[in-house]
Amino acid sequence: MKTKEMIRRGVRSAEVFDAVKMMRDIRDKIGSETGDMSLEELKYYLAEKLKNSELRSLGRTAQRGGE
Numbered sequence: 001m002k003t004k005e006m007i008r009r010g011v012r013s014a015e016v017f018d019a020v021k022m023m024r025d026i027r028d029k030i031g032s033e034t035g036d037m038s039l040e041e042l043k044y045y046l047a048e049k050l051k052n053s054e055l056r057s058l059g060r061t062a063q064r065g066g067e
Helices: 003-009 019-034 038-050 059-065
Strands: none
Touching: 019 038
């Protein structure tokens, strides 16, 4: 949304969500955490992140019958 349109609609700047900036910030954070990892270290990092989150891989869902 352009600034003038935001003002006209009464949207405050705190309510504006910049998805591209968020994606870049996340990508940069992951890159700094994994930049010098070997393939095995990266696999372990990803497995730990998935294990500790509510996200599940598609393969894991399919193996469990869609749970």
